[in-house]
Amino acid sequence: MTEDAAPPTPAPQPRNPLHGLTLEAIVRALEAEYGWPGLNERIPLRCFGQDPSVGSSLKFLRKTPWAREKVESLYLFMLRDQRRQSQGAAPR
Template sequence: MTTAPAPAPQQPRNPLHGITLERMVTELADYFGWYELGERIPVRCFTHDPSVSSSLKFLRKTPWAREKVEGLYLFMLREQKRDAAR
């Protein structure tokens, strides 16, 4: 007898749960613009001919850069929440 797979654990307090890297990069580029994004996280994929696809290729292979993107994304979410409360 086979059993059904266990449901994915819920993470209600994790703001990154369910957010793809592509969505993070797209929203950061829309919010800050590529220039400021490159100033905040100085990596070539943001500063020289930036695009979502080139950024994803780099970030998927570079854990330290992905951590910086996730941190900046969380910062952006806090800023948006703070601005909405005003």
């Protein structure tokens, strides 16, 4: 391989709803949807329950893969739930 070769381009992931999203965007969307108390109720973590902030949550989630997986799963659930609600809200 030569020195000027470009790194391989990542494959597009059109069916991955998390692709291209930052952890910060996910945490902010969840906080907007559920609030800190609702987040703590769904995923009981100290960073959501005691003096919560986006910064402290990001710091913890970046170091804790199992907690990040739970947050990402909740985000996907929220998207499915929002989609279901928008489809079910047809005019009568």
